[in-house]
Amino acid sequence: MSTARRPALIPVIFLGFLLLASCAVVQSGADILADAGQISESDRQSILKTSQAVSATFSQITEEQEYYIGRSVAALILAQYPTYDNPALNNYLNTLGQAIVYSSSRPEIYAGYHFLVLDTEEVNALSAPGGFIFISKGLIRRCKNEEMLASILAHEVGHVCAKHGLQAIKKARLVEAFKVIGTEAARRYGSEELAQLTTAFEGALGDIVETLIVRGYDRKYEHEADDLAVKFDVAVGYSPKGLTDFLQTMVGDTSTASGKGWFKTHPSAEQRLEKVKNQIASLSKVPQEAQVRTQRFVQHVASLK
């Protein structure tokens, strides 16, 4: 190798090494090379763009960002549904929910999981990223025991654990947001960056709310949440039959099929029932229902008006 070629090789090796490192390292490395005159400004820009676009996936959304997305999604859900202000019932719901959370695949999230009853007869349950979980009065009325309610909450916790809500965000919004995140060093943004981030934030919220309320999740996510619900149920000690019992009440139900809510946004109960039954049949041991739980469920739900 001639010594004349060596300087040109050094930046290439340097960048190759940086590719193994993080986005921010790529950025600072590209800055160093540009400052040293080894690469042009346009090269620097394109290196940055590539490193940011490649890494723009939902899995890069941090716990704190998921929390802030979730807060606004929850506010938007609550703009559409009235809340049911019943502290005793909400306390029961949150205690039951927390028992499931402890046995879930993602028990600790930024600000924890929180559950709330919606004052509507529509049959529906919704979960925003960041652990804001809602269940309608209409859906609670369908439950005959604690196992059924637990299974519905476990399904919603499953959506949060698997970050299904975040996966509804279009990639373009993340590319846009990460562009600003990648170039700004400060925690507080200037007005231009803030406006860009706010636009991406609004877009992301729109994507999630449309999926939750209007379009429904992709079928595979619903089946995945059912799968997780069975696992979480069994881990806590609930009979997973709560889920099949609940799905059974939905089979052939045409009373609200034309309305919004669960019926519109979920795959058919028959399909889900079959998959869940198969899953339960494959388990070696499943917990059984207990009278003491049904009693306390009936007691708490009696306050439902």
Add this chain to the structure above:
Amino acid sequence: MKRSIPLLLAAGLLIVIVGLLIAETLTVKVQTTSLRATPRFYASAVQTLSAGDKVEKIAAQGGWFQVRTSGGAVGWVHSSAVEVPKFDLMASNRVLKTQASASEVALAGKGFNKQVEESYRAKHKGLSFAWVDRMLQIKIAAAQVEEFIKKGKLGEFGGGQ
């Protein structure tokens, strides 16, 4: 003498690798969590940890890490509450980049944060966050959950599994 040089290098490398594995620093990624006396959510809290706190991993057991704080306190944290650094150089560029930059963003509190929420709320003044904040006030103590499980004959208290 000549042959011992690669041997020394290999030994040195081994020490570095073992050192990395032993002294693994974890970063708390949730707002607050408890350092617990035993690897259970119902265990008593040794102390409270906050987002960004660094702890040294000592051992792992069924989804829990035994850790030591900078102050020397030892206890257990759940794996979902901490960011685990990855030193897997065999992983693809993409995976490595994703993990590294996610923790960088987390540390700096960048991206969709409080400031962005404030800016969004200023544009949508009619949107109420009152119930969102009330939801966050609902806090169920681990002891209450434990009693709920016990009274409901669930899990280890059921005996029916």
